[in-house]
Amino acid sequence: MSIVGSIDEPSPPAESAKSPISRRTVLGAAVAGGAGIAALRVLVYPRVEQLLHSTRATAAGRSDWISPLASERAKVAHLLRRTSFGATLEELDRAASDGYSKTVDRLLETRPAAPPPLDPTNDFAHDRRLNVTMLQQWWLDHMLSTSTPFAERMTLFWHGHFTSDFRKVGLQTPYIYWQNLTWRDMALTDLRSMLMRVTSDPAMLRYLDLGTSTGQNPNENYARELLELFALGVGHYGEDDVRAAARALAGWTEPRPTGTVDVTVDAKNNVVRKYPVYDQPATGTFVANRAYKGGPLTFLGKKDTYDAQKVIDRILAQPATAPFIAQKVAQHFVSAKVGGSYVKRLADKFRSSKYDVKTLVREVLMSPEFVADQSYRALVKSPTEFMVHSLKALKAPQLSRLALLSAPGMGQVLFDPPDVGGWPNNEAWISSNNVVARVNFVTTALGQLKTLPQGTEAPQHIDGVVGPQTAGVLNSAADDHARWFLALASPEFQLK
Amino acid sequence: MTEEIGINQLKRRDFLQAGLVFGAGAAGLAAGYASVPDAFARAVYAAKSNGVTNNSVLVMIQLAGGNDGLRTVIPLQDPKLHDLRPKLAALSVDQALPLDADFGLNQNLKGIKALWDQGRVAIVQGVGYPNPTFSHFESIRIWETGDPTRRQIDGWLGRTLAQSYDSFGHPLTGCACGATDVPGALRDLQATLTVINNQKTFGFNGGNQVEAAVGALYKATPGIYGALFDTAMATAQDSIAKLKTSQASYQAMADYSDTQKLIYSSKNQLAAALQLASELIVTGTGVKLLHVTLGGFDTHYTELNRHDDLMSYVDSAVSAFYKDLSAHGKADNVLIATWSEFGRRPKENASGGTDHGAAAPLILIGNPLKGGMYGKAPALTDLDATNNLKYQVDFRSVYQEILGGHLGADPKEILGAAYDKLGFIKNPVGSF
Numbered sequence: 001m002s003i004v005g006s007i008d009e010p011s012p013p014a015e016s017a018k019s020p021i022s023r024r025t026v027l028g029a030a031v032a033g034g035a036g037i038a039a040l041r042v043l044v045y046p047r048v049e050q051l052l053h054s055t056r057a058t059a060a061g062r063s064d065w066i067s068p069l070a071s072e073r074a075k076v077a078h079l080l081r082r083t084s085f086g087a088t089l090e091e092l093d094r095a096a097s098d099g100y101s102k103t104v105d106r107l108l109e110t111r112p113a114a115p116p117p118l119d120p121t122n123d124f125a126h127d128r129r130l131n132v133t134m135l136q137q138w139w140l141d142h143m144l145s146t147s148t149p150f151a152e153r154m155t156l157f158w159h160g161h162f163t164s165d166f167r168k169v170g171l172q173t174p175y176i177y178w179q180n181l182t183w184r185d186m187a188l189t190d191l192r193s194m195l196m197r198v199t200s201d202p203a204m205l206r207y208l209d210l211g212t213s214t215g216q217n218p219n220e221n222y223a224r225e226l227l228e229l230f231a232l233g234v235g236h237y238g239e240d241d242v243r244a245a246a247r248a249l250a251g252w253t254e255p256r257p258t259g260t261v262d263v264t265v266d267a268k269n270n271v272v273r274k275y276p277v278y279d280q281p282a283t284g285t286f287v288a289n290r291a292y293k294g295g296p297l298t299f300l301g302k303k304d305t306y307d308a309q310k311v312i313d314r315i316l317a318q319p320a321t322a323p324f325i326a327q328k329v330a331q332h333f334v335s336a337k338v339g340g341s342y343v344k345r346l347a348d349k350f351r352s353s354k355y356d357v358k359t360l361v362r363e364v365l366m367s368p369e370f371v372a373d374q375s376y377r378a379l380v381k382s383p384t385e386f387m388v389h390s391l392k393a394l395k396a397p398q399l400s401r402l403a404l405l406s407a408p409g410m411g412q413v414l415f416d417p418p419d420v421g422g423w424p425n426n427e428a429w430i431s432s433n434n435v436v437a438r439v440n441f442v443t444t445a446l447g448q449l450k451t452l453p454q455g456t457e458a459p460q461h462i463d464g465v466v467g468p469q470t471a472g473v474l475n476s477a478a479d480d481h482a483r484w485f486l487a488l489a490s491p492e493f494q495l496k
Numbered sequence: 497m498t499e500e501i502g503i504n505q506l507k508r509r510d511f512l513q514a515g516l517v518f519g520a521g522a523a524g525l526a527a528g529y530a531s532v533p534d535a536f537a538r539a540v541y542a543a544k545s546n547g548v549t550n551n552s553v554l555v556m557i558q559l560a561g562g563n564d565g566l567r568t569v570i571p572l573q574d575p576k577l578h579d580l581r582p583k584l585a586a587l588s589v590d591q592a593l594p595l596d597a598d599f600g601l602n603q604n605l606k607g608i609k610a611l612w613d614q615g616r617v618a619i620v621q622g623v624g625y626p627n628p629t630f631s632h633f634e635s636i637r638i639w640e641t642g643d644p645t646r647r648q649i650d651g652w653l654g655r656t657l658a659q660s661y662d663s664f665g666h667p668l669t670g671c672a673c674g675a676t677d678v679p680g681a682l683r684d685l686q687a688t689l690t691v692i693n694n695q696k697t698f699g700f701n702g703g704n705q706v707e708a709a710v711g712a713l714y715k716a717t718p719g720i721y722g723a724l725f726d727t728a729m730a731t732a733q734d735s736i737a738k739l740k741t742s743q744a745s746y747q748a749m750a751d752y753s754d755t756q757k758l759i760y761s762s763k764n765q766l767a768a769a770l771q772l773a774s775e776l777i778v779t780g781t782g783v784k785l786l787h788v789t790l791g792g793f794d795t796h797y798t799e800l801n802r803h804d805d806l807m808s809y810v811d812s813a814v815s816a817f818y819k820d821l822s823a824h825g826k827a828d829n830v831l832i833a834t835w836s837e838f839g840r841r842p843k844e845n846a847s848g849g850t851d852h853g854a855a856a857p858l859i860l861i862g863n864p865l866k867g868g869m870y871g872k873a874p875a876l877t878d879l880d881a882t883n884n885l886k887y888q889v890d891f892r893s894v895y896q897e898i899l900g901g902h903l904g905a906d907p908k909e910i911l912g913a914a915y916d917k918l919g920f921i922k923n924p925v926g927s928f
Binding site: 063064065165167168208209212213214216217218219220221224228234239242250377378380408409410411413416417418419420421424426427428429430431432433434435436437439440443444447467468469470472473482485486489490491494495 | 560561629630631632633634667672675676677678689690691692693694697698699700701702706709710712713714715716717718719720721722724725728729731732735736759760761762763791794796797845846847848849851852882
């Protein structure tokens, strides 16, 4: 494969009409960027125009991107990058003609497209066991083909927040599959009902052991993570609160199956096991005689006779809850560094909307902070986002299996987070191991494709805003294969 | 083991003099490495002339999730254990491999018991820190940074790399094996680190052309992550080049196969990770500080089988690693130390498991050790207000001796204070 010709030979100039970002837009953006943003060369494909040379160093001695976010199209591209898995150029064209706020409305108000049912061989008729590889590919395929990718982004966000893994939940029941359906269904609803659905979710009952806890001898696992990771954050509760919550929450158990079926798990030795059967997705069951019967408990400073709903309501009465969730959402969508006043503003709105997540996300997406120059490329794509965006850009949804196989080497396997904290983010995705794994994904994907979209499309997936190195190699790329490789393997494409 | 000369001859000192380093400092770190200065964007490895010059190697094994100390080093004579753990205690005690009159190892730690019998194992009892947190993430961070006050951001091994090795002129001095991102213990803005998930896939598909192209792409990358991208790519390229020369001369002399098919955690490649560690050590790449992780220790439920499986898994992987190093004549240089964010609650819960606890024993393995028991096991009859074991030895006492006695680094410089001495290193190379 020939990737790079001589960097000194610029390619012929493009017809400017084809360029999505005009020279004027870029200059305007640079001016709007203000003093803090050092200027860089900007690529107007396929020719680098060295528009500005004042690469004034930032405090850390490093130049920064010129944010193109003054342009409506770039703003829409930024929005889709962060709320979808990137966008095809057709999707971007459509959204750009709708405009930014109409696109936000469409993202938030369109009912999520339901994923197709799992493959028939994976629906428990076969051997009554989930096939986790097929489950993972089912979700990746849906991410690649859905008309509502925002729903998948939100489902993935909650999968990382209210996390569970297939290893502990197991595959003898459909619980982990149901959880994915539930998280998609509840993604933009209110936190109060969400926390109740999380508490009684069968996979969660197993993952954090509430399903086997009793009031007499509580298992603290779920109570602690509900407080620490799901709703309140460390520092806003004490060990006594963990103990009280563990007692108050006990009694929820896994749903009772509607029947059992004999499954031969080992034909050679004639080992048959009874596997549970469920007519339809179910939630946990409350069993009163497993609950705490010791009377009132003091939880988060208030003495009361608590059950799960009252525990959740007490958590929602804490001033720290709204900022905790608002900050996590803002850090996910806007920037790793979000200011205290911004979080407070979002949290106030979230609280006054009765913890309506759709209101919170709308507030984030419509906030000036979301499209501020400092937010441009301030987040690193997770491996899933990177791979799905790559395959969408290449119009190659058939390569979902490659994404599936490449995921472990990049550190993000669906239904298999590293621990109860979910996945790490941003800088954790940039290690020596991970940059190699991402480059290899692009090499392999391109190697498996007989035809590629026009190479001129490639730079549009990075807004046409590139650093001098990327501009140099892209301009001297020998062919479309090389252009796609360089665009998708570039540091620019790893960011969102 | 030969020490390599710096790939480029720049010294960290030169950058310090040029005033280029750390305008960002701790604030930059807090922002998640958002402003790594340019001086470090090119994997600047500088041999530190007054730094450490011995051949000692440290391998830290993280038992992630909180390992149950009471099922690892088991009190054999304490009736209280049976009161607290009606489901978990009896079998553990009956099957334990006795170390002395009072304590036995988990029955699945057979290989480690054999090494104990040869005087190659040191067990430090009752390791913890004041005012323990029961959050995984808080406690992991405390162990990683060596700072229970939560002010320190850099990892204790990362600081060691930066302050005592300065990466020795090549990127593999500190390496996380079997991981995809940098573990907190190794993290330091000034340290160059390699992360290798799997050596078979750690290389560029497509060969030199691809490597040259990405080398050109990842230079002077703008933006807050720019230096991190450039450093990661340069480190990867240098490490891959180094591994190419080393792979030819390594042959495993032990069976590392992960036959147990452990499924409790996605972080389950302990044997493969230790084999990579062995390769890096045996082939003289100059590795000093290695880190591997095994997950699955958060045994809130059905702990009996799960924890036994985990013990068995640790035992077979560590035994193979030790055997391999011995066969290659490297065992005298290598200290293996396990760590976990906390032990578990003495009292079992309704799920047949145990909740988050505090103090626990810590097992060290290797020829540099004076085998035996250190520290003091906390009494089961004297629990703290949260019904947890009271720590007897500060974990930084262990770090201090590893740093000073084994690695020959300056523990005070790295830990910021002095801690009680334990004496598990046979022939300390330096003071501590």
